[in-house]
Amino acid sequence: MRVKKLAELLGLEELTSCGQDKDVTGVYTCDLLSRVMVGCNEGDAWITVQTHLNVLAVAELSEAACVIIPEGIAVDKDIAARAEDKDIALLSGKLSAYEMCWKLHDILK
Numbered sequence: 001m002r003v004k005k006l007a008e009l010l011g012l013e014e015l016t017s018c019g020q021d022k023d024v025t026g027v028y029t030c031d032l033l034s035r036v037m038v039g040c041n042e043g044d045a046w047i048t049v050q051t052h053l054n055v056l057a058v059a060e061l062s063e064a065a066c067v068i069i070p071e072g073i074a075v076d077k078d079i080a081a082r083a084e085d086k087d088i089a090l091l092s093g094k095l096s097a098y099e100m101c102w103k104l105h106d107i108l109k
Contacts, residue, residue, distance in 0.1 A: 001108065003066045003089045006045060009107055010100065012068065012091040015080040019089030022065040027104045029097050033058050040064055045104060047097045051075045059088050066090070070097045 004020040025043035030036050031050050040046050042063035059067050066089035069075055083090040
């Protein structure tokens with residue numbers, strides 16, 4: 001499934017316009033960046049409450065399909081602009097990380 005379709009199905013706001021055609025093949029949820037570097041696979045939709053610049057570096061390193069910020073947490077415009085520069089799809093939604101994982105599990109099976 002493409003990032004764009006995933007965003008539509010979950011009602012996510014697209015904070016960047018790039019990366020919408022990347023394939024989402026799995027889901028990874030974690031806020032500890034060192035753990036994400038080990039556990040997040042290429043093509044995963046990564047769900048995290050972190051919104052700082054290091055998230056973009058880890059997303060790029062792990063080749064995540066997109067980064068999803070749950071719970072309506074605000075993302076600084078400078079971070080979104082940097083994500084755009086790095087071709088990282090950055091999405092935001094009102095659901096909790098748990099609810100997103102649950103729905104993504106059903107969508108991706």
